[in-house]
Amino acid sequence: MTVKILGYAAKSATAPLAPLHFERREPRADDVVIEVLYCGVCHSDLHQARNDWGFSQYPLVPGHEVIGRVTSVGKKVTKFAVGDIAGIGCMVDSCRQCNPCKQGLEQYCEEGNIQTYNGNDRHDHSVTYGGYSQSITCSEDFVLKIPQGLELSGAAPLLCAGITTWSPLRHWNIGKGSKVAIVGLGGLGHMALKLANALGAEVTLFTRSANKEADARRLGAHHVILSNDPEQMAQVNGQFDLIIDTVPYTHDINLYMPTLTLDGTLVFVGLLGEIDPTVSTVSMVLGRRSIAGSCIGGIAETQEMLDFCGQYNITSDVEVINMAEINEAYERMLKSDVKYRFVIDMATLRP
Numbered sequence: 001m002t003v004k005i006l007g008y009a010a011k012s013a014t015a016p017l018a019p020l021h022f023e024r025r026e027p028r029a030d031d032v033v034i035e036v037l038y039c040g041v042c043h044s045d046l047h048q049a050r051n052d053w054g055f056s057q058y059p060l061v062p063g064h065e066v067i068g069r070v071t072s073v074g075k076k077v078t079k080f081a082v083g084d085i086a087g088i089g090c091m092v093d094s095c096r097q098c099n100p101c102k103q104g105l106e107q108y109c110e111e112g113n114i115q116t117y118n119g120n121d122r123h124d125h126s127v128t129y130g131g132y133s134q135s136i137t138c139s140e141d142f143v144l145k146i147p148q149g150l151e152l153s154g155a156a157p158l159l160c161a162g163i164t165t166w167s168p169l170r171h172w173n174i175g176k177g178s179k180v181a182i183v184g185l186g187g188l189g190h191m192a193l194k195l196a197n198a199l200g201a202e203v204t205l206f207t208r209s210a211n212k213e214a215d216a217r218r219l220g221a222h223h224v225i226l227s228n229d230p231e232q233m234a235q236v237n238g239q240f241d242l243i244i245d246t247v248p249y250t251h252d253i254n255l256y257m258p259t260l261t262l263d264g265t266l267v268f269v270g271l272l273g274e275i276d277p278t279v280s281t282v283s284m285v286l287g288r289r290s291i292a293g294s295c296i297g298g299i300a301e302t303q304e305m306l307d308f309c310g311q312y313n314i315t316s317d318v319e320v321i322n323m324a325e326i327n328e329a330y331e332r333m334l335k336s337d338v339k340y341r342f343v344i345d346m347a348t349l350r351p
């Protein structure tokens with residue numbers, strides 16, 4: 001027995017997103033069913049809808065920044081009750097037994113985590129469908145609690161953009177006395193500014209456009225450095241404990257490496273691919289500096305981030321759209337024409 005619901009799907013790599021009736025599994029004993037209220041629009045939604053990474057399965061229902069209300073729970077569910085406000089991020093399952101899983105690092109599961117959409121369920125191997133839909137069904141172990149009082153449309157992007165920047169801040173122990181720099185001011189970058197600021201760090205934004213300064217300061221930057229101005233770059237030589245690089249396309253990081261302090265780290269969270277131009281090891285060797293990468297965050301860490309955001313009233317800056325505006329939103333995202341995340345009001349799914 002499956003449940004037929006309405007969503008928005010790409011039927012091929014070239015088709016615009018359009019309404020689609022599709023089936024979700026009958027809820028299992030550990031499943032929570034969530035009526036979707038808001039779903040954030042992540043760059044990876046666009047990439048996967050268009051098969052930019054070569055592994056899309058169609059029809060493809062995107063969406064992994066999901067917030068909604070629990071409408072039913074399986075008989076073994078203990079953490080959620082009908083009526084709770086709950087969230088789902090980028091993963092809906094993992095093996096739960098390997099070393100990373102046992103450490104709460106399900107995103108690094110040795111068997112691969114199960115993606116919220118365009119993944120394959122571990123039990124019945126059916127394709128997973130994301131949050132651009134009426135409802136979503138997920139094991140309670142991968143469902144997050146949304147703190148009371150957080151504005152829900154702005155909370156949705158915390159589930160991908162928020163945790164993606166929170167995880168490196170926590171892993172590299174950023175807090176009072178730390179100096180952090182962020183490269184790029186988009187969906188990820190604006191969350192990094194807010195979170196690093198709230199953790200008590202001294203925060204710098206690297207940008208190439210002077211017109212981003214006012215916004216950067218409003219979002220939590222104490223300093224803004226124009227990365228194409230060698231004089232400004234020289235002033236921050238040897239300063240930063242951590243640089244979070246959010247830029248999703250290749251760019252010259254040789255600019256930034258000397259601005260790290262001894263043992264400082266530049267961590268990629270947006271780029272998947274090769275670094276071009278190539279990186280000189282000089283600044284790494286002479287300052288014991290590192291280049292690293294970080295992928296979303298585990299479930300416990302995501303809950304920790306949400307609770308922190310509840311405490312400090314941190315949400316994403318969003319532009320709420322109707323479901324039917326999604327194709328236009330994708331076009332605007334390609335031009336970085338959004339401050340700083342689109343979120344779909346799922347009440348608009350039904351015409």
Ligand SMILES: [Zn+2]
Nearest residue numbers: 042043044160
């Ligand atoms: Zn995402």
Ligand SMILES: [Zn+2]
Nearest residue numbers: 095098101109
């Ligand atoms: Zn695992």
